[in-house]
Amino acid sequence: MDPIVKLIKELGNLPGVGEKTATRLAYHILRCNKDEALSLAAAIKDAKDRIGFCPECYNLTEDKGCVICANVKRDKSIVCVVEEPQDVTAIEKSGAFQGVYHVLHGAISPLDGVGPDEVRINELVARIGKGNIKEVIIATNPTTTGEVTSLYIAKVVKPLNVKLTRIAFGIPFGGDIEYVDRSTLARSIEFRSNITV
Amino acid sequence: MDPIVKLIKELGNLPGVGEKTATRLAYHILRCNKDEALSLAAAIKDAKDRIGFCPECYNLTEDKGCVICANVKRDKSIVCVVEEPQDVTAIEKSGAFQGVYHVLHGAISPLDGVGPDEVRINELVARIGKGNIKEVIIATNPTTTGEVTSLYIAKVVKPLNVKLTRIAFGIPFGGDIEYVDRSTLARSIEFRSNITV
Numbered sequence: 427m428d429p430i431v432k433l434i435k436e437l438g439n440l441p442g443v444g445e446k447t448a449t450r451l452a453y454h455i456l457r458c459n460k461d462e463a464l465s466l467a468a469a470i471k472d473a474k475d476r477i478g479f480c481p482e483c484y485n486l487t488e489d490k491g492c493v494i495c496a497n498v499k500r501d502k503s504i505v506c507v508v509e510e511p512q513d514v515t516a517i518e519k520s521g522a523f524q525g526v527y528h529v530l531h532g533a534i535s536p537l538d539g540v541g542p543d544e545v546r547i548n549e550l551v552a553r554i555g556k557g558n559i560k561e562v563i564i565a566t567n568p569t570t571t572g573e574v575t576s577l578y579i580a581k582v583v584k585p586l587n588v589k590l591t592r593i594a595f596g597i598p599f600g601g602d603i604e605y606v607d608r609s610t611l612a613r614s615i616e617f618r619s620n621i622t623v
Numbered sequence: 624m625d626p627i628v629k630l631i632k633e634l635g636n637l638p639g640v641g642e643k644t645a646t647r648l649a650y651h652i653l654r655c656n657k658d659e660a661l662s663l664a665a666a667i668k669d670a671k672d673r674i675g676f677c678p679e680c681y682n683l684t685e686d687k688g689c690v691i692c693a694n695v696k697r698d699k700s701i702v703c704v705v706e707e708p709q710d711v712t713a714i715e716k717s718g719a720f721q722g723v724y725h726v727l728h729g730a731i732s733p734l735d736g737v738g739p740d741e742v743r744i745n746e747l748v749a750r751i752g753k754g755n756i757k758e759v760i761i762a763t764n765p766t767t768t769g770e771v772t773s774l775y776i777a778k779v780v781k782p783l784n785v786k787l788t789r790i791a792f793g794i795p796f797g798g799d800i801e802y803v804d805r806s807t808l809a810r811s812i813e814f815r816s817n818i819t820v
Contacts, residue, residue: 429670433674436666439659441651442644453640453709456674456683457728464634467667470652473626473658477653486653488626512650518657531654580771 428458444607484529484546486511494518494526501525503560507550507579509533509567518563525563528553533571534578540571542578550579554586561589568595627653669741679750681726681743683708691715692721698722700757704747704776706730706764714762722760725750730768731775737768739775747776751783758786 430452438448445617453499455463479485480492487493494500494514502526508514516529530545553559562583566572576592585591588623596614597606606614624632627649635645652660676682677689680702684690690713691697701722705711711724727742739745750756759780763769773789780787793811794803802810 429666429673430683433666433670437661439663440648442647447639449709450639451637452670453683453707456670456708460671463667464670466633466636467664467671470660470667471628473630473649473653474657474664476626486627486650509649511653512646569645619741 483527484531484549485514485527488531499524502558504563505550505553505559505561506565508565509545509572509575513565525561530566530575533566533569533575535571535574542582545575547575547579547582551582551586553589554583560590561591563591563592563593598620624708629774680724681728681746682711682724683726686748696721699755701760702747702750702756702758703760703762705762706742706769706772710762727763727772728768730763730772732768732771739779742772744772744776744779746780748783751780751785756785758788760792 433452433455434445434448437443437451438445438504440448443451455466476488478488480487480495481490482495483492485492487492500563501524505528506517506523506525507528507530508517509530509532511529511531514529517523517527528546528550530547530550532540532545534540534545548560555564562579564576564579566575566579580590593619595610596617597603597610603611626802630652631642631645632763634640634648636729637641637645640648652663673685674683675685677684677692679692680689682689682691685811688808691698699723702725703714703722704725705714706727706729706818708726708728711726714720714724725743726748727747729737729742731737731739731742747759751759759776761773761776763772777787790805791814793814794800794807798809
């Protein structure tokens with residue numbers, strides 16, 4: 427296959443990259459200096475060679491175990507279940523969570539052929555089965571697939587006798603009630619909290 | 624540097640890819656199977672290793688000379704000057720041009736630090752100097768930088784005693800006059816052609 431056509435095809439496999447964008451990127455790569463292009467190729471290979479999963483929480487990590495699981499200051503009895511490694515980064519940035527994580531690497535989505543066995547729910551159940559976990563916080567996205575995943579996890583985790591919670595959804599901080607969508611507003615009213623004075 | 628951070632940085636150097644998109648692409652690469660990722664890395668390296676410039680027209684080519692310049696059926700006396708290799712592909716698809724090309728690899732843009740010497744205008748002048756070219760069709764884009772480039776080429780090519788033309792601009796085929804922008808409409812009226820019956 428012609429190297430340009432092949433490169434366009436490979437770039438087109440990336441998410442959100444159609445044929446036009448792939449063509450534009452390919453011609454950019456062909457135009458830029460050689461070191462720049464080879465550095466991108468090397469970064470892809472290097473990341474793929476060196477990054478693996480943490481055997482405990484399945485977050486992406488360069489070493490055998492991830493820094494969060496290895497940190498003795500983290501509370502191993504609280505597990506926050508997220509869909510993607512990016513979610514871990516986002517929650518870590520908030521600084522509000524001192525427990526450990528469990529990364530599912532996806533959400534249950536029957537239409538896309540993703541069942542419970544394709545995301546790491548069995549691994550979560552096995553982890554809880556070891557008996558050291560007291561609370562599971564489900565932090566999947568407030569989307570159809572995230573909600574389905576949350577309900578499924580709740581169903582399989584319930585018999586294991588741990589506290590099961592879901593992160594709160596409502597008006598975002600700094601948000602404007604006038605412009606918030608109906609579902610969010612309904613949820614924020616339904617789950618209103620007491621004001622303590 | 625952390626391989627994930629490095630990969631995000633490298634992907635962020637691509638045109639139109641910001642930090643968020645780069646992060647999304649990086650995590651996709653880390654999630655997809657290894658063959659797929661390495662195949663992308665190999666395609667980048669391969670394209671960069673095997674693709675070079677045609678010494679005649681500066682189009683991208685896998686061999687020493689490009690297929691268009693090597694084709695004995697093409698009229699070597701008419702040269703169509705374009706900004707990018709993609710433009711050659713587009714004009715070739717139209718099937719309306721039987722001459723050869725000259726690829727500038729950019730347009731004059733003083734604000735971006737691109738002067739006449741950064742695009743292959745000297746090479747065009749040298750090519751015309753050999754005396755086999757009768758007509759130069761300027762097919763740079765109808766943008767500020769494309770127009771500047773067109774005017775500059777016209778200035779340097781004029782003394783060389785060849786026919787100098789510019790591709791036509793006007794209402795696109797299938798276009799709707801009601802929705803065409805003012806500049807295009809003005810141009811299409813100014814350069815109106817006679818109807819022959």
